[in-house]
Amino acid sequence: xxxxxxxxxxxxxxxxxxxxxxxxxxxxxxxxxxxxxxxxxxxxxxxxxxxxxxxxxxxxxxxxxxxxxxxxxxxxxxxxxxxxxxxxxxxxxxxxxxxxxxxxxxxxxxxxxxxxxxxxxxxxxxxxxxxxxxxxxxxxxxxxxxxxxxxxxxxxxxxxxxxxxxxxxxxxxxxxxxxxxxxxxxxxxxxxxxxxxxxxxxxxxxxxxxxxxxxxxxxxxxxxxxxxxxxxxxxxxxxxxxxxxxxxxxxxxxxxxxxxxxxxxxxxxxxxxxxxxxxxxxxxxxxxxxxxxxxxxxxxxxx
Amino acid sequence: xxxxxxxxxxxxxxxxxxxxxxxxxxxxxxxxxxxxxxxxxxxxxxxxxxxxxxxxxxxxxxxxxxxxxxxxxxxxxxxxxxxxxxxxxxxxxxxxxxxxxxxxxxxxxxxxxxxxxxxxxxxxxxxxxxxxxxxxxxxxxxxxxxxxxxxxxxxxxxxxxxxxxxxxxxxxxxxxxxxxxxxxxxxxxxxxxxxxxxxxxxxxxxxxxxxxxxxxxxxxxxxxxxxxxxxxxxxxxxxxxxxxxxxxxxxxxxxxxxxxxxxxxxxxxxxxxxxxxxxxxxxxxxxxxxxxxxxxxxxxxxxxxxxxxxxxxxxxxxx
Numbered sequence: 195x196x197x198x199x200x201x202x203x204x205x206x207x208x209x210x211x212x213x214x215x216x217x218x219x220x221x222x223x224x225x226x227x228x229x230x231x232x233x234x235x236x237x238x239x240x241x242x243x244x245x246x247x248x249x250x251x252x253x254x255x256x257x258x259x260x261x262x263x264x265x266x267x268x269x270x271x272x273x274x275x276x277x278x279x280x281x282x283x284x285x286x287x288x289x290x291x292x293x294x295x296x297x298x299x300x301x302x303x304x305x306x307x308x309x310x311x312x313x314x315x316x317x318x319x320x321x322x323x324x325x326x327x328x329x330x331x332x333x334x335x336x337x338x339x340x341x342x343x344x345x346x347x348x349x350x351x352x353x354x355x356x357x358x359x360x361x362x363x364x365x366x367x368x369x370x371x372x373x374x375x376x377x378x379x380x381x382x383x384x385x386x387x388x389x390x391x392x393x394x395x396x397x398x399x400x401x402x403x404x405x406x407x408x409x410x411x412x413x414x415x416x417x418x419x420x421x422x423x424x425x426x427x428x429x430x431x432x433x434x435x436x437x438x439x440x441x442x443x444x445x446x447x448x449x450x451x452x453x454x455x456x457x458x459x460x461x462x463x464x465x466x467x468x469x470x471x472x473x474x475x476x477x478x479x480x481x482x483x484x485x486x487x488x489x490x491x492x493x494x495x496x497x
Numbered sequence: 498x499x500x501x502x503x504x505x506x507x508x509x510x511x512x513x514x515x516x517x518x519x520x521x522x523x524x525x526x527x528x529x530x531x532x533x534x535x536x537x538x539x540x541x542x543x544x545x546x547x548x549x550x551x552x553x554x555x556x557x558x559x560x561x562x563x564x565x566x567x568x569x570x571x572x573x574x575x576x577x578x579x580x581x582x583x584x585x586x587x588x589x590x591x592x593x594x595x596x597x598x599x600x601x602x603x604x605x606x607x608x609x610x611x612x613x614x615x616x617x618x619x620x621x622x623x624x625x626x627x628x629x630x631x632x633x634x635x636x637x638x639x640x641x642x643x644x645x646x647x648x649x650x651x652x653x654x655x656x657x658x659x660x661x662x663x664x665x666x667x668x669x670x671x672x673x674x675x676x677x678x679x680x681x682x683x684x685x686x687x688x689x690x691x692x693x694x695x696x697x698x699x700x701x702x703x704x705x706x707x708x709x710x711x712x713x714x715x716x717x718x719x720x721x722x723x724x725x726x727x728x729x730x731x732x733x734x735x736x737x738x739x740x741x742x743x744x745x746x747x748x749x750x751x752x753x754x755x756x757x758x759x760x761x762x763x764x765x766x767x768x769x770x771x772x773x774x775x776x777x778x779x780x781x782x783x784x785x786x787x788x789x790x791x792x793x794x795x796x797x798x799x800x801x802x803x804x805x806x807x808x809x810x811x812x813x814x815x816x
Contacts, residue, residue: 212539243611247549250531250611251542290614417547425539428568 212422215256215336215344216248217329220270222261222302223320223354226384230353232408237383240411241351242291247416249273249290256344258332260325261298262352263305267325269332270297319357322350322390326367326378333376345423347377347400350391353384358449360390361442368394377401379419383408389438389449402434444471509536511707512724513581519721520583524602527610528617532728533582534607540568541575545584545599549608554588554596618729621737626766630773633736636762640775643759644698647705652676652686652694661757670712671705699780705758706781718747726751730760730774731781738764738771 220241227234245257259271271294326348333346348371356364371378377400380391387404395402405414418431440451443464454463459473469476512520512533523529534545548555557576564572576597579585585597624630631639650661651671663671672678675690686694693701706727713720726748733739741749741763752772755761760778764771 210539212542246611246614247546251534251546253535413547413550416549420546421543422539425543425568428540428565428571430563430565 210252210254211424213252213254213344214248214422215258215333215346216245217258217260217332217346217348218245219322219325219329219348219350219352220259220261220298221320221322221350221352221354221383222263222298222305223318224302224306225264225318226320226354230383232383232411236409237411238295240415242294243412244415244420245271245294246290247420251420254344258329259294260328261301261305262320262322262325262354263301263308264320265308266301266305267321267328268301268304269328270294270301318355319360320352320354321360322352322354322357323360323363323367326350326364326371326394330367330370330374330376333374337374347379347423349379349381349419350394351381351383352388352391353382355384355386356388356390358442359447361447362444364390364394368397371398377423381405381414381419383411387438389440392434392437393439396434396437401431403432509533509582511710511720513583515721515724517583519719521600521602523721523725524600524606526725526729527606527615528729528732529725530603530607531610531615532731533584533603537578537582537584538571538575540571541579544575544579545607548585548597548599549604549611551598554598557595557597560597615732617732619739619743621734622740622769622771626769627738627764627771628766629764630736630738631762636736636773636775639762640759640777641698643757644702644777647758648694648701652690662753663757667712671708673708698777702758702777702781709754718751722747723751727781730755730778733774733779735774735776735779738773741770741772744772 218241230237245259248255248257255273257271257273258269260267261270271290273290329348333348336343336346368378371394376398378391378394378398379400380388380395380402382388382391382402382404392402394400401418403414403418405411421429421431440449441453441462442448443450443453444461445463445465445467448464450462450464454466454477455461456463456470456473456475456477458475459470461470461472463470467477512523515523524533534542537545544560560576561569561572576585579597580587584600584603586600588596588598590596647661647663650663650668652675661668669678672684675687675693676684677687678684693704696704710720710723710727713723741752744752752761752763755778756763758777759775761772761774764773
């Protein structure tokens with residue numbers, strides 16, 4: 195979707211505190227959905243109603259949807275783009291439904307084709323890092339339209355497990371979001387928690403939630419995730435009990451909780467290497483096996 | 498000074514003061530529900546969304562558990578507003594515990610709106626009939642021109658120039674509070690009148706609308722019908738032509754008044770005639786929302802208005 199519809203300038207007095215830009219990252223991984231407890235079509239009906247409710251509560255709200263596939267990501271909906279049929283109110287049902295669903299279908303078909311050609315390294319995971327990056331680029335463009343713009347936030351609707359090979363890319367996106375002050379909300383609909391998203395929401399000040407009853411998904415979305423950023427100062431939103439801060443090693447992309455760290459660039463390794471693959475610093479000799487774990491961590495490179 | 502907020506809020510106060518049955522009847526119209534929803538403070542909007550699919554009353558205590566210490570005043574304002582507009586109904590049980598639930602009419606219609614979207618009672622006319630439709634720029638110029646004419650007549654002390662079709666009694670209603678109306682004395686601009694002239698167009702429009710609606714019963718018009726029509730009008734598409742024959746007689750009479758305020762433009766084809774909503778009309782629902790006080794962006798028209806009224810004033814008021 196190459197369009198960039200700049201919103202017509204609105205007099206500042208009409209701009210209320212709750213004007214929001216919501217970028218939704220929708221997990222479309224067919225491997226996940228084929229085994230999910232909630233059917234994809236039911237999931238979509240909850241999400242579409244939720245998206246419409248965001249557009250309902252403020253005329254200036256904007257919703258963008260990015261599909262996160264196995265091998266690709268793409269925009270499938272933007273409420274600010276000029277509608278083909280001016281009879282239907284901009285971006286609203288049923289135009290919202292038909293536009294989004296059509297683009298979604300095209301996307302899923304295209305993504306599936308890529309699966310046959312490319313041997314997906316992380317079967318089972320979806321390209322979260324890709325869609326996060328696309329969302330942040332879109333938001334940057336919005337920031338540059340001028341001082342008056344909706345307050346952006348990202349909502350990840352994720353079911354696929356984390357792909358450890360995406361660790362570095364996801365963390366980079368998270369820090370970028372943190373610097374731009376864009377909260378990342380996470381709504382995990384898969385069977386397991388997502389360490390990536392726990393960290394994302396924790397670091398950026400978003401909300402992380404794994405709903406217990408998926409057939410009530412709309413209720414979770416409307417009660418928690420519909421809250422605009424201004425109102426969050428006044429409300430008690432769910433906080434996770436603990437955050438899984440485990441990293442992935444840079445050499446094998448495995449999740450580890452104990453490892454070696456380069457003291458120059460802080461790259462993480464699961465076993466001893468002669469030199470750092472990221473910055474090239476040479477490490478000292480490995481200690482014998484009798485040493486404690488803390489000693490191993492204190493290894494410093496010799497330049 | 499957050500003028501739009503005060504004026505628009507007063508309009509919603511007026512809506513809230515309608516008798517219960519009339520207000521409930523308003524909520525049968527999904528566009529009214531949407532307009533009311535958009536006019537509420539952010540917390541109230543959120544409460545509506547989260548109560549939308551809940552059929553049982555929720556205790557006030559349960560709702561307060563979500564609120565942080567900082568937010569209690571905002572929470573109370575939101576709840577009070579919801580109750581005032583009869584969107585929330587309040588019940589007390591035997592233990593004197595207060596509970597809230599959504600007004601059932603409002604709830605059903607908003608649910609439908611959410612799933613199916615809203616359908617306006619009229620469709621734009623096909624373009625092969627509406628051949629001389631003005632461009633959006635021309636339409637905006639027309640709207641502001643009409644509005645300026647109206648303002649000129651409003652503050653004019655002499656009734657010799659009849660710039661609009663409003664009756665002189667209607668103009669007197671609008672002028673109440675803005676111009677002194679003393680016998681044997683030429684009308685003069687009051688303090689409120691000066692403030693009015695400095696407000697931006699949207700705020701002025703809401704002020705006039707409020708007067709127009711408050712006066713409607715004296716003219717034999719049901720204020721609820723009028724409010725309903727105005728809010729519905731704000732959801733039409735700017736620049737599109739809608740057939741006059743889709744309007745009731747009362748709505749047709751109202752449209753004539755709205756032409757004088759620049760809210761719609763009337764045009765006639767070979768067989769059909771139609772009305773075209775301008776930006777002034779479609780902005781009505783947008784400016785309804787509770788805005789925070791920000792630096793006022795004074796509309797360009799006001800400067801023109803100010804200079805032209807200064808000219809008029811100098812002719813009439815300077816001793």
